[in-house]
Amino acid sequence: MACPATFNTVNKVAAGVADTYALAQLCSALGEGLPLLVVPMVNNKLWGHPAWSRSLSVLEAAGVTMLDIHTGRPGAVAVQSGTADEVVAAFDPGWVTNRLR
Secondary structure (H helix, E strand, O other), X not given: OEEEEOHHHHHHHHHOOOOOHHHHHHHHHHHHOOOOEEEEOOOHHHHOOHHHHHHHHHHXXXXXXXXXXXXXXXXOOXXXXXXXXXXXXXXXXXXXXXXXX
């Protein structure tokens, strides 16, 4: 599970970069086909970066479950995260714990 899954984290895992212990664990889990839950939280300025949509597509194609930070629903992430204040106001950590059960 990765929450929050930052711009850096999502791009590195999608590219197979395991330069920290946490990233190595996520990359290993992905390589083993283990279920992964990812909650992308990226500011609106980075959302439009071309690497972002490619990385999300790679992870989705690999079977990673994405949670929308505004609704807690799993599926493709199509809505921008927003600013830090918007993310904090909208996000319910219970969505993550409920999916992990």
